[in-house]
Amino acid sequence: MGTQTINENSVVVYNSISDDRFGGTESIRVWNYGDDITECKEYIKKTIDSWKKHFKEYLQKNDKEGMAFAQKCVTQYTKEFDTIRVIDISEFKNIQALLLLKEPQEISEDIYWEMLECLPPLKTTKNGFIMSEFYTGSYTRQFYKKNNKYYTKMIDYSNQDTWAV
Numbered sequence: 001m002g003t004q005t006i007n008e009n010s011v012v013v014y015n016s017i018s019d020d021r022f023g024g025t026e027s028i029r030v031w032n033y034g035d036d037i038t039e040c041k042e043y044i045k046k047t048i049d050s051w052k053k054h055f056k057e058y059l060q061k062n063d064k065e066g067m068a069f070a071q072k073c074v075t076q077y078t079k080e081f082d083t084i085r086v087i088d089i090s091e092f093k094n095i096q097a098l099l100l101l102k103e104p105q106e107i108s109e110d111i112y113w114e115m116l117e118c119l120p121p122l123k124t125t126k127n128g129f130i131m132s133e134f135y136t137g138s139y140t141r142q143f144y145k146k147n148n149k150y151y152t153k154m155i156d157y158s159n160q161d162t163w164a165v
Helices: 038-061 064-081 089-100 109-118
Strands: 010-018 025-033 085-088 105-107 123-125 128-130 139-146 149-156
Touching: 010 038, 010 064, 010 089, 025 038, 025 089, 038 064, 085 089, 089 149, 109 139, 109 149
Parallel strands: none
Antiparallel strands: 010 025, 010 085, 105 149, 123 128, 128 139, 139 149
């Protein structure tokens, strides 16, 4: 079944909250370009049903860790399902920037070095580096040192105005 694209200037989006070591990162994610919500809703419903099935399997095995993970997935996808909507692409970009481009966050020197050593940096800067793993689209994290303190900040790699100095 193909997705029928009626309006190429719109996208199907859903709210997303990703847990990471820097706190929950709230964003909106594109499901599809166009304005056909049906396929997206069907897919997420199937995903929820699949995780409910996994939960029952973990329950039979008395796997508490698996049960907790499956329940977390059901909860997350259920929340995402309730936020599916169609918006204009330019509105999507504005909302995503507002959600992701926050003030820098102070981190420990240990976290700075751990992030530097886990993957080769995409780019090194005068006082830090830019992570090569992207969060979504052109968004990734920049890590840097300033006044003997360490910081991280989500940036839009395609827009140097969002980069830390």
